[in-house]
Amino acid sequence: MPTLDWLRKEFHYGYSSGDVLAWFPDKHRREEERQIVGSYRRFFMREVKPRLRPDSKVLELGPGRGSWSRSLLKYLPKGELHTVDFQDVSQWLQPKLYDGRLTCHQVTDNTMAPVPDASFDLFFSLGVLCHNNSADIQTVLTNARKKVKPGGIAIQHYGDWKKLDTLGWATRHNIPKDFKDKRDDEIWWPRNDQETMRRCCENAGWKVVSIDLGSFGRDSVALLENPR
Numbered sequence: 001m002p003t004l005d006w007l008r009k010e011f012h013y014g015y016s017s018g019d020v021l022a023w024f025p026d027k028h029r030r031e032e033e034r035q036i037v038g039s040y041r042r043f044f045m046r047e048v049k050p051r052l053r054p055d056s057k058v059l060e061l062g063p064g065r066g067s068w069s070r071s072l073l074k075y076l077p078k079g080e081l082h083t084v085d086f087q088d089v090s091q092w093l094q095p096k097l098y099d100g101r102l103t104c105h106q107v108t109d110n111t112m113a114p115v116p117d118a119s120f121d122l123f124f125s126l127g128v129l130c131h132n133n134s135a136d137i138q139t140v141l142t143n144a145r146k147k148v149k150p151g152g153i154a155i156q157h158y159g160d161w162k163k164l165d166t167l168g169w170a171t172r173h174n175i176p177k178d179f180k181d182k183r184d185d186e187i188w189w190p191r192n193d194q195e196t197m198r199r200c201c202e203n204a205g206w207k208v209v210s211i212d213l214g215s216f217g218r219d220s221v222a223l224l225e226n227p228r
């Protein structure tokens with residue numbers, strides 16, 4: 001399933017995680033946070049917001065309906081957000097509402113061809129690499145690094161099967177246990193863990209600052225730096 005062909009089609013309806021900064025999560029976000037074991041708001045406030053300047057330029061992979069994009073834009077009053085998705089996310093994010101601060105690129109592959117080179121301070125995603133297999137993750141990270149300024153950073157959420165092993169693959173975490181008996185191209189949560197992710201990041205030329213910021217019980221989030 002996590003083939004590019006599957007990914008290009010699967011999220012056509014526009015995936016949303018709700019308002020990730022709201023003090024009181026709605027029912028859907030509460031359910032996602034129960035599954036991931038953590039708070040989206042706390043993650044954003046502790047790990048993302050302190051790394052943004054008002055004029056930062058941010059590249060976001062896979063915004064869907066834009067739960068994280070709206071949160072990023074809130075803290076980029078003089079900055080810019082570029083998004084890259086297989087879907088036409090401008091129908092949900094409405095770039096015209098943001099005075100030129102938001103550019104949405106619809107793509108068909110992982111080359112990031114329409115995105116300007118060496119332009120971004122931060123490359124961000126949540127809920128995206130967990131659906132990409134490790135070969136595609138390495139391609140995404142390799143091509144995205146060329147778009148980030150030297151010294152710029154990445155905050156990338158990914159699936160972590162070792163954490164799932166520790167949690168015991170319980171139903172409440174939403175990843176079916178029988179995925180363990182299937183190949184990566186048959187499932188929507190392909191194998192990944194911190195060791196594999198570190199290898200992908202380093203092969204793509206990133207310096208791994210932290211392979212997991214420890215924000216979530218089920219999944220991991222890497223903090224990376226593009227060497228100067």
Ligand SMILES: C[S@@+](CC[C@H](N)C(=O)[O-])C[C@H]1O[C@@H](n2cnc3c(N)ncnc32)[C@H](O)[C@@H]1O
Pocket residue numbers: 007008011015016017018061062063064065066067068084085086087107109110126127128129131132140
């Ligand atoms: C599960 S949704 C998550 C949406 C949003 N980030 C959130 O957390 O609410 C995954 C989104 O990433 C996009 N996506 C997944 N892999 C991608 C890739 N390799 N390149 C571009 N977009 C991708 C999908 O089209 C979809 O819109």
